[in-house]
Amino acid sequence: MIIYGASGHAKVIIDIIESTSHHAIDMILDDNPEIHSIMGKPVKHSMPEKGDDFSFVIAVGNNVVRKEIVDRNNFQYSEALVHNKAIVNRNVVIGEGSVVMAGAVINPSSKVGSHAIINTNAIIDHDVKVADFCHISPGAVITGNVKIAEGTQIGAGASILPGVNIGKWCTIGAGSVILKDIPDYAVVVGNPGRIIKYNKSEE
Structure with missing residues (x-):
């Protein structure tokens, strides 16, 4: 490799x-x-x-x-890399090139896309969908039935409440608490989370 x-x-x-x-x-x-x-x-x-x-x-x-x-690049990418101190339910699907760090937990019926990062001690509860190129930062908590679209960064220690949909290429600030759906490209901070600006695009 x-x-x-x-x-x-x-x-x-x-x-x-x-x-x-x-x-x-x-x-x-x-x-x-x-x-x-x-x-x-x-x-x-x-x-x-x-x-x-x-x-x-x-x-x-x-x-x-x-x-x-x-x-x-037209590389052949590895299967997902999962630390032996992570807890990943047997029916979780994780795409190629993604990495799961030590202490992370991914619960049943969740799906993680390709080239995503599930960082140290992040928690992904049941039925969560994390799209390609996302980064779930250390200590973030993603509760059940959340959907996170492509390229979004969830900051360290942030919490996403059940059933929330987060758009593509968003930035959720460290420690933020997200209570409702977030549109594409939004930059969100605080508890409760509020939009302070928008990323121009994924570029």
């Missing part, structure tokens, strides 16, 4: 991989020539000649950048 990106987020992905015996790290790849190692592992700056022989995981925390990398 190739880890694409050598940022702090890559350190957590390395930890996920090392927590299980299902995968091995073949290479860490980064575009920045000034980064030579991460967690004692060498970082390369050019694709192997037979790159299509490897599966990839994108180790970039920014949702927009992660999508841009996926859109411009």
Whole structure:
């Protein structure tokens, strides 16, 4: 497996991989020539000649950048990577390239899309739908029957109440409490959550 990106987020992905015996790290790849190692592992700056022989995981925390990398490359992506200290119900579906950190909980009948991040100690309750390229930050609580559209960031410690729909490419601030549906591109903060502005687009 190739880890694409050598940022702090890559350190957590390395930890996920090392927590299980299902995968091995073949290479860490980064575009920045000034980064030579991460967690004692060498970082390369050019694709192997037979790159299509490897599966990839994108180790970039920014949702927009992660999508841009996926859109411009024809990589074969890994199955979801799940830390051995995460709790994921057996009927949960998680898309390719997604990562689930230590302490996260994903309860029955939930679905997580591709290239999503379920971060440390995040809780996703039953029947939740998390779309592609989302990031559920550490300690966030997503209660039952919530739907979160593509590219949305749920901040650390935020809480989303049952049945709420959150639009695409939204930003939900850390610690916010969301009581009602949120439209596409909204930036929301506070308890109860209020819209303070809109992201221009996913670009």
